[in-house]
Amino acid sequence: xxxxxxxxxxxxxxxxxxxxxxxxxxxxxxxxxxxxxxxxxxxxxxxxxxxxxxxxxxxxxxxxxxxxxxxxxxxxxxxxxxxxxxxxxxxxxxxxxxxxxxxxxxxxxxxxxxxxxxxxxxxxxxxxxxxxxxxxxxxxxxxxxxxxxxxxxxxxxxxxxxxxxxxxxxxxxxxxxxxxxxxxxxxxxxxxxxxxxxxxxxxxxxxxxxxxxxxxxxxxxxxxxxxxxxxxxxxxxxxxxxxxxxxxxxxxxxxxxxxxxxxxxxxxxxxxxxxxxxxxxxxxxxxxxxxxxxxxxxxxxxxxxxxxxxxxxxxxxxxxxxxxxxxxxxxxxxxxxxxxxxxxxxxxxxxxxxxxxxxxxxxxxxxxxxxxxxxxxxxxxxxxxxxxxxxxxxxxxxxxxxxxxxxxxxxxxx
Amino acid sequence: xxxxxxxxxxxxxxxxxxxxxxxxxxxxxxxxxxxxxxxxxxxxxxxxxxxxxxxxxxxxxxxxxxxxxxxxxxxxxxxxxxxxxxxxxxxxxxxxxxxxxxxxxxxxxxxxxxxxxxxxxxxxxxxxxxxxxxxxxxxxxxxxxxxxxxxxxxxxxxxxxxxxxxxxxxxxxxxxxxxxxxxxxxxxxxxxxxxxxxxxxxxxxxxxxxxxxxxxxxxxxxxxxxxxxxxxxxxxxxxxxxxxxxxxxxxxxxxxxxxxxxxxxxxxxxxxxxxxxxxxxxxxxxxxxxxxxxxxxxxxxxxxxxxxxxxxxxxxxxxxxxxxxx
Numbered sequence: 001x002x003x004x005x006x007x008x009x010x011x012x013x014x015x016x017x018x019x020x021x022x023x024x025x026x027x028x029x030x031x032x033x034x035x036x037x038x039x040x041x042x043x044x045x046x047x048x049x050x051x052x053x054x055x056x057x058x059x060x061x062x063x064x065x066x067x068x069x070x071x072x073x074x075x076x077x078x079x080x081x082x083x084x085x086x087x088x089x090x091x092x093x094x095x096x097x098x099x100x101x102x103x104x105x106x107x108x109x110x111x112x113x114x115x116x117x118x119x120x121x122x123x124x125x126x127x128x129x130x131x132x133x134x135x136x137x138x139x140x141x142x143x144x145x146x147x148x149x150x151x152x153x154x155x156x157x158x159x160x161x162x163x164x165x166x167x168x169x170x171x172x173x174x175x176x177x178x179x180x181x182x183x184x185x186x187x188x189x190x191x192x193x194x195x196x197x198x199x200x201x202x203x204x205x206x207x208x209x210x211x212x213x214x215x216x217x218x219x220x221x222x223x224x225x226x227x228x229x230x231x232x233x234x235x236x237x238x239x240x241x242x243x244x245x246x247x248x249x250x251x252x253x254x255x256x257x258x259x260x261x262x263x264x265x266x267x268x269x270x271x272x273x274x275x276x277x278x279x280x281x282x283x284x285x286x287x288x289x290x291x292x293x294x295x296x297x298x299x300x301x302x303x304x305x306x307x308x309x310x311x312x313x314x315x316x317x318x319x320x321x322x323x324x325x326x327x328x329x330x331x332x333x334x335x336x337x338x339x340x341x342x343x344x345x346x347x348x349x350x351x352x353x354x355x356x357x358x359x360x361x362x363x364x365x366x367x368x369x370x371x372x373x374x375x376x377x378x379x380x381x382x383x384x385x386x387x388x389x390x391x392x393x394x395x396x397x398x399x400x401x402x403x404x405x406x407x408x409x410x411x412x413x414x
Numbered sequence: 415x416x417x418x419x420x421x422x423x424x425x426x427x428x429x430x431x432x433x434x435x436x437x438x439x440x441x442x443x444x445x446x447x448x449x450x451x452x453x454x455x456x457x458x459x460x461x462x463x464x465x466x467x468x469x470x471x472x473x474x475x476x477x478x479x480x481x482x483x484x485x486x487x488x489x490x491x492x493x494x495x496x497x498x499x500x501x502x503x504x505x506x507x508x509x510x511x512x513x514x515x516x517x518x519x520x521x522x523x524x525x526x527x528x529x530x531x532x533x534x535x536x537x538x539x540x541x542x543x544x545x546x547x548x549x550x551x552x553x554x555x556x557x558x559x560x561x562x563x564x565x566x567x568x569x570x571x572x573x574x575x576x577x578x579x580x581x582x583x584x585x586x587x588x589x590x591x592x593x594x595x596x597x598x599x600x601x602x603x604x605x606x607x608x609x610x611x612x613x614x615x616x617x618x619x620x621x622x623x624x625x626x627x628x629x630x631x632x633x634x635x636x637x638x639x640x641x642x643x644x645x646x647x648x649x650x651x652x653x654x655x656x657x658x659x660x661x662x663x664x665x666x667x668x669x670x671x672x673x674x675x676x677x678x679x680x681x682x683x684x685x686x687x688x689x690x691x692x693x694x695x696x697x698x699x700x701x702x703x704x705x706x707x708x709x710x711x712x713x714x715x716x717x718x719x720x721x722x723x724x725x726x727x728x729x730x731x732x733x734x735x736x737x738x739x740x
Binding site (some may be wrong): 042090132160161162163164165166171172174176179181182183184185186187189190191193196213216217219220223281326366376377378380383384385386 | 439467472473475477478480481483484485486487488489490491505508509512513517518519520521522523524525526557558574580581582609630640655656657658659
């Protein structure tokens, strides 16, 4: 069954109103989606989750009168590009996991399984939109044009962010859960003040929806009609805690209480994620305010390389989600439609290997920061105590016989 | 007319007005700051003149106020947010400490977050709990934040101008018990540096260091001591992070004695930091250990006993006597 969410049916704009109709094809072909939704515990009358899906797990296209138009202009070349994004992102992620296992990174939060949610939403954004990620948005960073090796610095321990957020309108990773949803909302309030038609996307996870900051972000976004899309990747697990520990209702339905629409989308369907994100971004751009997208997906790996999912979840669950793999799904669609040939896949394999090698080489050659860098960029306008401690530490370093030249000269390292 | 006689609250109001006029990117945000003009009327009339888009009544959510101010700052705005009372800042403490303070460093200096957080603080007004606290040490302890507190109308006006112009986050503690005390404000003078201390009364026998609401208390103590033939120097710290230790050191080297006075609990307070540094800097000039006068290690007490908790003239002079007895 392919229908809109309850909230999305609110007739706020033409085309996404109550005209959503099921097609017989959709009803039949998306049976898998229906099954997965039905497996959810019903939490009350009328709260049965509904899922926007355009590609079934088998890679068959299903019609959706409400959202088809948002991907009507997607060409076979675009589909190949989406596929490439997902493959490259997965390859990058796999390399990072390996690097962590080899001791080159201290920690890594893998996005395995969430490629469609991130690429679909990331590719829906425009250059002038602004993205506020959590710490797992490697695929979104890829879509925003951020050099993936920049994402690794904080996990290697050479910085706490390290890229210029304004270069790609992609803010620093935020580790405290949900904090960035307020930054995104404030930024969006600024966009509205500037009369700009760009939009802001705040990424969050299912666990973050329990945070007070997210509730406050929803409140502020609603009250000020901020052009922000809250893109929640419900990957089912907040470290070891399932979504049932976060909410008694499907997460997308939370939006209704704040006065803006919420939609649940198949987070393993890149086309559906693209379509729903475009819908939400268009709402934001045209002054209709915030929306919540819940991308219903699954984190195939551990929360980070530090935890062990076998302690808290069953193998069968993971296996069931493997059947819904976002990359396999799009590949099946590309192949069935004759949109990509073997040469394309082979070239992509080679390209992704090249990326893996580059990532490996860059990480291994990342220099440790100079000790004196501890004192840099704490304040924009300087601070007397920092100056004093910098000078003291430089003198201390210079007191060693083999002191580096910069310590001897007072440690004014730039 | 460049020189006006204004109460502290009105000086802050004039300062906000000047900043809003000078820079369209300056915003005022907080609970009740618009139509009501703030619970202390500090923002009185600003929304009427600058509109709801620039003087913004917010939902009652402190983390939301600071968190969205961070986002606005990232967009190029300069938000000046009001936390209604000192004890209400804690819901926003996470945003201030984990986000606001660190963002400049995390971006390797690429982004700036020029957010000013105004907090009416301190006791002496007979309020209920959470309305009379002095949490300045909690903020001064956090790298990335600057913490200031004016004690008079002129500083209230100028230090807020400087805080708003700063590219760093500044916590601006307003001594609410002094809101109604008048002082001269010269809006055309050249202000002292934001983080410089100033010697507000010269003396030779001992130094009193204070900031915010306790400066006046110390000046009154110095006047009383003078009647007993004791000459006390009073240093208004003005800035709690950073602290202008050069000015403090010069005074201590002159008098040989130091008493630090603040309303906050003494334990782990800013007085401890000052005592330690002064000991390091002028050990051989000290004639007595550095003494501290402040609040007790207790929650801020009910209003009927707050005068026993707050440092007053007698407790300051008692400390002076103890110092001089060495």
